[in-house]
Amino acid sequence: EIVLTQSPGTLSLSPGERATLSCRASQTVSSSYLAWYQQKPGQAPRLLIYGASSRATGIPDRFSGSGSGTDFTLTISRLEPGDFAVYYCQQYGSSPPLTFGGGTKVEIK
């Protein structure tokens, strides 16, 4: 089973700032089968990025994903008020099981 470790646990930033979130895998994620989700309090997660760098439908271009192998990054270029949430990475290159990281909370500084 591939274990995903996200860092930092919490990121305190101001609106307009750039957010850089990391997801590290315990083994190579084949074919960059890595996705990112956003979850706001009391809501279900929302798909942001799949295939490490492809934006899902309707996702603004301030969200970008990069990386390969075992190291992946989600970047939010300019934080807007609605972007403060918890972000999870998910690998789907080695399954079952599909696995998620523990999450990074992006909070308002």
Added chain:
Amino acid sequence: QVQLVQSGAEVKKPGASVKVSCKASGYSFTSHYIHWVRQAPGQGLEWMGVISPSGDRTSYAQRFQGRVTMTWDTSASTVYMELSSLRSEDTAMYYCARDSGRGRATLTFDSWGQGTLVTVSS
């Protein structure tokens, strides 16, 4: 628009079973796999398993093997997830989620139900 509407909150005693439903609408439900993902209070996401659109194929996470059953009622466009031998650690929000792929499983989730809170307590 795509909607997955889940059944309401449940309170169960240890050792009991729970069956959660997920009704699909707004798309051709015969084209997409459905996954179940759970989230314990204040914790991260955990994948439980997946069922094919026809209902004839399932794949479960090993830790739930023998305790979980996923089924489809195609006449009602509804998927069910039953979890047996409940223990307190099964207290969580349970989500159904549609696979992004049409006709094949891509193993990412593009639409989610609103969640069903299952509480296991004596």
